[in-house]
Amino acid sequence: MHGTDPRYLRYVALGDSQTEGLGDGDDIVGLRGWADRLAEHLAQHSPDLQYANLAVRGRLAGQVHAEQLAPALALRPDLATVVAGVNDLLRPRFDADEVAGHLEAMFAALTAQGARVATVTFPDVARITPLARPLTSRVTALNDRIRHAARRHGVTVAETGHHPxxxxxxxxxxxxxxAGPLGHQRIAAAIAHALALPDSDDSWTHPLPPETSSPGGWRAVPGELRWVAAFLGPWLGRRLRGRSSGDGRTAKRPRLLPVQALADTGPRGSTGPDD
Structure with missing residues (x-):
């Protein structure tokens, strides 16, 4: 357990759908997500904490840089999280140096202003979706560059990619x-642990209880085909039409507000799955 929290007063989250909270709640009742959960953890020890979430689903790293960095700096956070790049990984044209360059520019600007900054590495998506095996080398390349950029600017890295x-x-x-609700809970716990917050530990790395059964080998093929039809096909269709699920959307929490106001955050704009 850790106990070195400097009692942050202004936390700002930058990113895409994961930081916005997709998968943890919905656009009707509102999204929670790991950044909200981290803010709640922080507020347990810093009751005066104010929190803003600038993330918008579907955004590429360059869009996060262009659209969210300046508003984040204007809020003068003493803690910021920057998590982006997964949407870039999924594009036919992917340049790890370009994506990492946008992340590093945000690291540099936020730390230069005095903020503590945290980020994450990404898991190998092929271990979640076997059809995504060609993306493994992209994930490895991006994670390596995130680590190097973080070291250059004193950014804290939660190594979520390391744990099965x-x-x-x-x-x-x-x-x-x-991520679903349990996944968002684990991400929040990973970042809290990396930041050495009070009441944080490595329990987020622990495996879940064994499943009673799960299909494997050829028996998993129907499930993979259903996933292609239900999720991959529509995603590719949006790409071909030049559309994004983030079109017309704005940040759910663009101003610093007390954490107890989280319940007042409501849905904005259109609905639909993320990229």
Whole structure:
């Protein structure tokens, strides 16, 4: 257990759908997500904490940089999280150096202003979705660059990509692109642990109880085909039409507000699955 929290007063989250909270709640009742959960953890020890979440689903790392960095700096956070790049990984054209360059620019600007910054590495998506095996090398390349950029700017990294539990299907929604409530809980706990917050430990790395049964080998093929029809096909269709689930959407929590106001956060804009 850790106990070195400097009692943050202003926490700002930058990112895409995972930081917005997709998979943890919905657009009708409202989204929670790991950033909300981390803010709640922080507020247990810093009752005066104010929290803003600038993340918007579907955003590429360059869009997060262009659209969210300046508003984040204007809020003068003493803690910021920057998590982006998964939407880039899924694009036909992917440049790990370009994506990491956008992340590093945000790391540099936020730390130069005095903020403590945290980020994550990403799990191998092929261990969640076997059809995504060609993306493994992309994930490895991006994670390596995130680590190097973080070291250059003193950014805290939660190494979620290192632990097998992170790819347990029970932590993910049916689309296998977004964490479910348990997954968001684990991400929040991972970042809290990396930041050495009070009441944090490595329990987020522990495996879930064994499943009674799960299909394997050829018996898993029908499930893979259903996933392609229900999720991958529509995602590719949006890409071909030049559309994103984030079109027309804005940040759910653009201003710093007390954490007890989280329940007042409501849905905005259109609905639909993320990229």
């Amino acid at each position: 539990v992170v790819t347990d299907a029970r932590l993910w929604t049916l689309d296998r692109l977004h």
